[in-house]
Amino acid sequence: MMTQDTKTDKTPLEGATVLVVEDDAEDARFAMKLVESLGGRVLHADTVSAARVHCAENDLAVILLDRMLADSEDGLALFDWYRELEAAAPCVLITSRLATTDDHVRGLDLGADDYIDKPFDLRELSARLRALMRRAETQRAPASVFIWGDLEIRTLNERALWLGEVIKLRPQSFKLLSALAACRGEAVSRAALWREVWPDYRGLPPQDAVINTSINRLRKSLAELDAPPQIVSEDMGYRLVV
Structure with a gap:
């Protein structure tokens, strides 16, 4: 039956x-x-x-x-x-x-x-x-891959690509870029970034100096790309423009 x-x-x-x-x-x-x-x-x-x-x-x-x-x-x-x-x-x-x-x-x-x-x-x-x-094996698609426009985020091996080329990033910069990209252009608060990128220090309030340094480092890495994505400062935090 x-x-x-x-x-x-x-x-x-x-x-x-x-x-x-x-x-x-x-x-x-x-x-x-x-x-x-x-x-x-x-x-x-x-x-x-x-x-x-x-x-x-x-x-x-x-x-x-x-x-x-x-x-x-x-x-x-x-x-x-x-x-x-x-x-x-x-x-x-x-x-x-x-x-x-x-x-x-x-x-x-x-x-x-x-x-x-x-x-x-x-x-x-x-x-x-x-x-x-x-x-066929079931559900073998790489769910760990996030693609937004010309930006590709590979979370398993912590690599980011722009226009198919690997972006040279430190591990912390990769986490920061991933957190911004996941919101697809919506503003991400500094508090949210702090929780996502620095999970070991969630008990502390967001450290502005640490966040500012990391944002600037990521901006410098992105500036080396052809027609790169931009990190825009907002009253509420930051947003990524692709």
């Missing part, structure tokens, strides 16, 4: 989120329609940078990954991003017109679970998706 939570053959993607990374409008439409017909929630990106945002903000079960994308970046760059995070990517099915044996070997060696050549048959794509779901 089948329980209510068991997926049927008609809805093998029920409860799963699938990211379609594809810049060809027709191919994207077919793939997205197929995912929905299999009961899945579908997201779409046509560049690697847009795909990274979806990966950071959603618990993905499967990624359908094209290689030649709108920003002229190879879709395989997404594996490099996951590798830098020291995180496992969701199950990845590459769909590409780069169809030589070397192309297949490279994609699979980098971490893809499967590779299908374009143009693909929807029945075959459906079968491969069902096979991936049978072995």
Whole structure:
């Protein structure tokens, strides 16, 4: 007897989120329609940078990954991003017109679970998706990653990136930047910053000299970037402008 939570053959993607990374409008439409017909929630990106945002903000079960994308970046760059995070990517099915044996070997060696050549048959794509779901691990998206505009915060390894480049920060500056970025442009009081960045001294009132020094140090680090985010002083504290 089948329980209510068991997926049927008609809805093998029920409860799963699938990211379609594809810049060809027709191919994207077919793939997205197929995912929905299999009961899945579908997201779409046509560049690697847009795909990274979806990966950071959603618990993905499967990624359908094209290689030649709108920003002229190879879709395989997404594996490099996951590798830098020291995180496992969701199950990845590459769909590409780069169809030589070397192309297949490279994609699979980098971490893809499967590779299908374009143009693909929807029945075959459906079968491969069902096979991936049978072995997909649950919720492998890097929930420790925060992306806001061109700013990327990686909390596990305490790294911040601007326009894809690592920002040189001291550990305390990283914590300060993370606390400001988490509020997405809203003002953060000095008291809140003190509790977040200096948790060992929560019993003390905010130390203005310590906070001022840290803010100035972070501003100097950000000033070295191209068109950097700005830390704006407010009556209530500080806010980050990206």
